[in-house]
Amino acid sequence: MNSAPHPDRTLHPDEISSAPALKGGGATWKVMIVVEQPSACDAVQAELAGMGFAGRGLEILCANAATDAEQLIQEHPDTAVVLVDVELETDLAGLEFVRFVRDVADDHNVRIIVRENRSGVPIDRRLITDYDISDHAGHEVLAGDRLFVAMHTALKAYRDSVALQSNKRALEQVIDATSTIFERRSMGMFAQGVLEQLTTLIYLDHGGDAAQTSGIAAICKGPAIDVVAGTGRFTEQVGIDRRPMMPRQVLEDFETAIKDEGTVRIGNRVVRNFRTRSGLNYIVYLSDVATDDAPYRHLIEVFARNVGVAFENIQMNEEHERAQREMIYRLGEAVETRSRETGNHVKRVAEISKVLALGYGLNLEEAQVLRAASPLHDVCMIGVPDTILNKPGKLESEEWGIVQNHALLGYAMLKDSEHELIRAGATIAQQHREKWDGTGYPAGKAGEEIHVFGRITAIADVFDALGCDRPYKKAWPLDDVIAHMRAKRGKHFDPKLVDVLMENLKEVLDIRDRYADKYTAD
Numbered sequence: 001m002n003s004a005p006h007p008d009r010t011l012h013p014d015e016i017s018s019a020p021a022l023k024g025g026g027a028t029w030k031v032m033i034v035v036e037q038p039s040a041c042d043a044v045q046a047e048l049a050g051m052g053f054a055g056r057g058l059e060i061l062c063a064n065a066a067t068d069a070e071q072l073i074q075e076h077p078d079t080a081v082v083l084v085d086v087e088l089e090t091d092l093a094g095l096e097f098v099r100f101v102r103d104v105a106d107d108h109n110v111r112i113i114v115r116e117n118r119s120g121v122p123i124d125r126r127l128i129t130d131y132d133i134s135d136h137a138g139h140e141v142l143a144g145d146r147l148f149v150a151m152h153t154a155l156k157a158y159r160d161s162v163a164l165q166s167n168k169r170a171l172e173q174v175i176d177a178t179s180t181i182f183e184r185r186s187m188g189m190f191a192q193g194v195l196e197q198l199t200t201l202i203y204l205d206h207g208g209d210a211a212q213t214s215g216i217a218a219i220c221k222g223p224a225i226d227v228v229a230g231t232g233r234f235t236e237q238v239g240i241d242r243r244p245m246m247p248r249q250v251l252e253d254f255e256t257a258i259k260d261e262g263t264v265r266i267g268n269r270v271v272r273n274f275r276t277r278s279g280l281n282y283i284v285y286l287s288d289v290a291t292d293d294a295p296y297r298h299l300i301e302v303f304a305r306n307v308g309v310a311f312e313n314i315q316m317n318e319e320h321e322r323a324q325r326e327m328i329y330r331l332g333e334a335v336e337t338r339s340r341e342t343g344n345h346v347k348r349v350a351e352i353s354k355v356l357a358l359g360y361g362l363n364l365e366e367a368q369v370l371r372a373a374s375p376l377h378d379v380c381m382i383g384v385p386d387t388i389l390n391k392p393g394k395l396e397s398e399e400w401g402i403v404q405n406h407a408l409l410g411y412a413m414l415k416d417s418e419h420e421l422i423r424a425g426a427t428i429a430q431q432h433r434e435k436w437d438g439t440g441y442p443a444g445k446a447g448e449e450i451h452v453f454g455r456i457t458a459i460a461d462v463f464d465a466l467g468c469d470r471p472y473k474k475a476w477p478l479d480d481v482i483a484h485m486r487a488k489r490g491k492h493f494d495p496k497l498v499d500v501l502m503e504n505l506k507e508v509l510d511i512r513d514r515y516a517d518k519y520t521a522d
Contacts, residue, residue, distance in 0.1 A: 027056055028056050028057050028058060028059040029053060029056050029057070029058050029059065029080040029081070029155055029158075030058075030059045030061060030076055030078060030079045030080055030081075031048070031058050031059070031060055031061065031079070031080060031081045031082075031083070031151070032060075032061045032062075032063065032069065032072060032073065032076070032079050032081070032082045032083070032084075033045065033060060033061070033062050033063075033083050033084075034062075034063045034064075034066070034069040034082060034083070034084040034085065034088065034094065034097060035062075035064065035084075035085050035088075036064055036065070036085060036087065036088050036089070037064065038062070038064055040085075041062040041064070044083065044147075045060050045062070047143060047144070047147050047148075048060065048147070048148075048151065051148065051151065051152075053152060053155040053156070053159075054155075054159060061076060061079070064088075065088055065089050065093070066088050066089060066093040066094065066096055066097040066100075067089075069082075069084070069097050070097060070100050070104075070105075073100075073101055073105050073107065073110075074105055077105070077107060079107075079110050080110065080111065080154070080155055080158040080159075081110065081111045081112075081113065081151060081154045081155060081158060082098075082101065082110055082111070082112050082113070083113045083114075083115065083142075083151075084097060084098065084112065084113070084114055084115070085114075085115045086114060086115065086116055094114065095114075095127060098112055098114070098127075098131050098133065099131060101131075102131050102132065108132065108161075109158060109161045109162050109165065110158065111134040111154035111155070111157050111158045111161075112131070112132070112133050112134055113133075113134055113135045113136065113142070113150055113151070113154055114133050114135070114136040115136070115137065115138065115142050116136060116137065116138050134150075134153070134154050134157060135150045135153070135154065137150075166196065188228045188229060188238070191217040191228045191229035192217075192228075192229035192230075192231075194217075194229075195215045195216075195217050195229045195230075195231055195284070196215075196231055213231075213232060213286060213287070213288050214230075214231055214232025214233045214234045214286070214287045214288060215229075215230065215231045215232065215234065215284070215285060215286045215287070216229070216230050216234045216237065216250070216283070216284070216285040217229040217230075217282075217283070217284055217285075218242075218254075218282075218283045218285070219280055219281070219282055219283075220254065220258065220280065220281040220282075220283060221280060223243065224240075224241045224243060225241065225242050225243045225246065225251075225254070226239075226240050226241060226242070227239060227242045227246075232287075232288075233287075234287075249269075250285065250287075253266055253269055253271045253285065254271065254273075254283055254285070256271070257271040257272065257273040257281075257283055257285075258273050258281050258283075260273075268287065268288055269285070269286065269287045269288075270285070270286045271283060271284070271285045271286075272284045272285075344515040344516065344517050345464060345465070345468065345517070346374070346375040346377075347375075347515045348460075348464045348511055348512055348515045349374050349375070349377065349457065349460045349461050349464055350371045350372070350374045350375055351371065351511045351514075351515070352460040352463065352464060352508050352511055353367075353370050353371055353374045353456050353457055353460045354367045354368070354370060354371035355504050355507050355508060355511070356456045356459065356460060356497060356500050356501060356504070357370050357371075357452075357456055359500035359503060359504050360452070360456065360496065360497060360500050362452070369420060369421060369424050370424065370428075370453050370456060370457070372421050372424075373421050373422075373424035373425040373428055373453070374425075374428055374453075374456075374457045374460070375425075376414065376422075376425030376426075376428060376429055377425075377428045377429055377432045377457050377461060378429070378461075404433070404441045404442060408430065408442050411426050411427070411429050411430035413426075413429075414426035414429060415430075424453060427451050427453055427454060428451075428453050428454055428457045430442070430443075430454070431443075431445065431450050431451050431453075431454030431455075432454045432457040432458045432461060433458070434446075434449075434450045434454060434455075434458070435458075435491065435492045435493075436450070436455070436490060436491060436492060436493055436494050436495070437490070437491045437492070439491075440492075447494075450494075455493070455494045455497060456497060458492075458493065459485070459493050459494070459497050459498065459501060462485075462492070462493075463481060463485060463501065463508070464512065466480075466481045466484060467481045467512065468512075468517055469517065478509075482502075482505075485498055485501060485502075486498065486502075
């Protein structure tokens with residue numbers, strides 16, 4: 001097995017770059033020659049000496065047996081072209097290798113050129129179609145200019161196949177993201193997919209190399225720059241407020257685009273600014289674009305306009321969700337304020353619930369819903385008389401019945417909402433007083449009959465309530481709170497959740513400190 005890079009040989013001005021450009025760091029196309037005799041490999045390699053395509057030279061890989069070639073193709077999955085003899089260690093070993101490439105290695109991009117056996121018996125036409133063989137000819141015919149043309153055609157087919165596959169993946173990403181376009185994580189995926197598709201389309205239209213073109217999709221909020229998608233050398237730039245990490249040249253190009261608006265060409269860079277109705281600047285930026293007269297400008301404008309509008313719609317949706325969460329939060333605080341607290345209890349329960357949810361195995365979306373809805377856990381305490389709510393001593397049986405009834409009232413008040421957060425709040429209000437062993441209220445549910453949101457809120461609520469001053473008690477020492485939670489493991493609380501609480505105790509205590517109460521006495 002040997003490997004040797006080759007400089008360019010001129011094919012066509014649109015296809016071939018100069019040798020100096022290649023030496024400056026350009027990649028090579030990998031071409032595998034599978035022939036029985038090493039001398040035959042040397043002969044083919046000599047035929048291909050100096051050949052290049054689309055600004056890249058050739059890297060030749062040689063194998064002298066089908067078994068060696070099978071290992072080689074798996075070690076080099078980016079092989080562009082395979083030239084293989086039908087006859088290797090057996091009369092049909094070459095075709096067996098072709099079958100391996102397509103069926104076992106599952107490589108459907110590599111182009112395959114087959115040299116027929118010396119006896120001149122033609123290859124079964126079904127093999128050509130079934131295994132996507134690009135070309136075949138006899139040993140004597142497949143040489144000189146004939147080999148040159150066959151290799152050029154195969155390299156072009158490989159390049160386009162890889163590009164189309166990349167474009168297909170990007171399109172699938174766009175479609176997947178569109179189905180949940182109003183989720184922030186999907187918007188990033190949407191922008192990333194469209195940006196990759198844009199660079200691929202430019203590449204296909206103009207014979208360039210998509211891998212050399214880098215792109216950014218970003219939102220400018222005053223001095224801050226949030227990068228929502230990046231390709232090529234900008235892949236690692238994705239994130240919030242990336243201005244300090246961005247190259248100076250890119251920042252200057254952004255400023256030019258914001259000032260001039262529309263599409264701006266600056267050397268080999270293209271930048272398009274779209275200003276939303278809310279005053280944000282949505283920017284699409286492409287660097288290392290070789291062509292200057294392509295219809296890519298229209299593609300960029302369509303991309304920027306449509307994704308900009310999508311972002312604007314998402315921002316409106318997020319404003320609506322923030323308003324809804326604030327309403328829930330303030331309602332929960334209003335209930336707690338009646339107990340002469342600042343309302344920080346609901347903040348702590350919300351944050352602790354999210355920590356427990358993630359530790360328990362819920363996904364981030366579920367944890368966010370629980371965090372937003374948990375402030376409603378005691379919402380109907382607002383209907384409990386002050387004389388009962390703030391009573392310092394033990395409640396009478398009749399008073400306790402009034403308190404217990406609040407869970408059913410909370411569920412009845414919230415359950416018919418069209419909004420997910422409110423419905424989650426209804427479930428929490430109804431079930432957070434249930435106990436793992438079935439001795440809770442209002443329905444005596446046990447174990448996993450209790451909704452996980454109720455189980456999580458219960459442990460967050462009790463842990464926080466025990467460790468803080470209330471009108472009817474002083475805060476327990478931390479050791480006593482921990483001992484109580486462990487004692488109630490499998491009785492009051494889901495045992496796994498108690499374990500999660502202990503595993504995340506430091507983070508939970510940090511939350512308690514961050515939202516400490518400012519208790520006010522009469």
